[in-house]
Amino acid sequence: MKRSLLLLNIAIALVSGSTLRGQHVAPISTTGLVKSLTAAPNTDNVTGTQTMIVNRAHVLKDRVDAEGDLYFFRRYSDVAGKPPQDIEALLTPAPVTPQQKVRTMNLVVDIDHPLFIVTSKSSSSSARKTTDGTTPFMIGTTIIDGKVSRDLQVNSFITLDELKITNKRR
Amino acid sequence: MQRMYEKIIRAAISLFVLVGLASAQSNTTINAPVTDITTVTASPTDIVGNHNTAQMGSTSVGHSTVNAPVTDITTVTASPIDIVGNYNTVRMGSMYVGDSTINAPVTEIATVTASPVTIVGDHNTAQMGSTSITHSTVNAPVTDITTVTASPITIVGSNTAVKMGGLSIQNATVNAPLTNITTVTASPVTVIGGFNVAQVGGIFAW
Numbered sequence: 001m002k003r004s005l006l007l008l009n010i011a012i013a014l015v016s017g018s019t020l021r022g023q024h025v026a027p028i029s030t031t032g033l034v035k036s037l038t039a040a041p042n043t044d045n046v047t048g049t050q051t052m053i054v055n056r057a058h059v060l061k062d063r064v065d066a067e068g069d070l071y072f073f074r075r076y077s078d079v080a081g082k083p084p085q086d087i088e089a090l091l092t093p094a095p096v097t098p099q100q101k102v103r104t105m106n107l108v109v110d111i112d113h114p115l116f117i118v119t120s121k122s123s124s125s126s127a128r129k130t131t132d133g134t135t136p137f138m139i140g141t142t143i144i145d146g147k148v149s150r151d152l153q154v155n156s157f158i159t160l161d162e163l164k165i166t167n168k169r170r
Numbered sequence: 171m172q173r174m175y176e177k178i179i180r181a182a183i184s185l186f187v188l189v190g191l192a193s194a195q196s197n198t199t200i201n202a203p204v205t206d207i208t209t210v211t212a213s214p215t216d217i218v219g220n221h222n223t224a225q226m227g228s229t230s231v232g233h234s235t236v237n238a239p240v241t242d243i244t245t246v247t248a249s250p251i252d253i254v255g256n257y258n259t260v261r262m263g264s265m266y267v268g269d270s271t272i273n274a275p276v277t278e279i280a281t282v283t284a285s286p287v288t289i290v291g292d293h294n295t296a297q298m299g300s301t302s303i304t305h306s307t308v309n310a311p312v313t314d315i316t317t318v319t320a321s322p323i324t325i326v327g328s329n330t331a332v333k334m335g336g337l338s339i340q341n342a343t344v345n346a347p348l349t350n351i352t353t354v355t356a357s358p359v360t361v362i363g364g365f366n367v368a369q370v371g372g373i374f375a376w
Contacts, residue, residue, distance in 0.1 A: 167363030
């Protein structure tokens with residue numbers, strides 16, 4: 001009797017389990033769960049198209065999607081308390097190379113706090129000099145490294161609070 | 171006496187060579203329309219000092235071969251410029267093409283609204299939506315659309331530059347369409363000190 005009841009319970013459990021599985025058409029991956037549980041970005045000044053850029057930058061990170069779109073998003077909490085060389089590296093995306101086959105670069109920088117940066121000659125992480133010999137401190141600038149041999153469009157949305165840049169006193 | 175004649179002849183030859191180089195450099199060929207539409211509204215400009223330059227919607231093509239349209243449309247609204255000092259430059263929606271070969275359209279559209287620029291010091295530069303192509307070969311359309319809104323720039327010091335948006339191609343080869351659309355909003359930039367350059371948005375092609 002006990003054995004038949006046990007078999008009945010197992011049978012019910014199997015049937016209910018298969019019913020539950022049948023309700024889910026697509027399998028759920030654990031990575032997807034982790035992504036959805038990460039903190040959503042603060043998007044106070046971000047609306048419309050920028051929201052799409054922020055969301056895709058959040059998911060894709062620095063990967064180029066199948067259509068050749070690359071997304072970049074930075075907010076104040078990304079740079080708060082960081083040294084100047086790190087701030088510049090954080091506020092500017094990595095140089096775009098021909099090998100990446102990027103078609104569209106979509107970029108949102110939303111700094112809603114005052115930013116005070118002390119620079120020195122060695123602080124610029126880009127280490128690229130313009131024709132007049134200066135090395136710019138870049139915020140949301142797209143650097144193209146190498147030949148531009150296919151269509152490239154850069155869409156930049158930059159919102160800054162007060163920005164102060166000064167030289168490091170030696 | 172003979173040495174003096176030799177010196178004079180050498181100097182004359184050197185002078186002719188230099189003149190020849192200069193004339194060889196100024197070989198600009200434009201075989202297509204160049205369009206520049208500039209609208210400046212309520213924008214007083216104060217300059218105190220010497221050799222300062224303020225440009226709004228200026229297109230400059232030098233030492234280049236251009237066989238296609240070059241278009242520069244600049245709209246500046248209520249944007250006073252104050253310059254105190256020497257050798258400073260302010261450009262709004264300025265396009266510069268130098269030492270380049272361009273066989274396709276280059277378009278630059280800059281809209282600057284309520285954006286005062288104050289420069290105190292020497293050899294400073296403020297640019298908004300400026301496209302600069304130098305030492306480059308461009309065989310494809312280059313488009314730059316920069317919108318700067320309510321973004322005062324203050325520079326105190328020397329040899330400092332602030333650039334917003336814009337497109338800078340330096341020693342690079344562009345064989346495909348390159349488009350830059352930059353929107354900078356509510357972005358007061360203050361630069362204190364010398365030899366600083368701030369670039370907000372835009373494209374740098376190397």
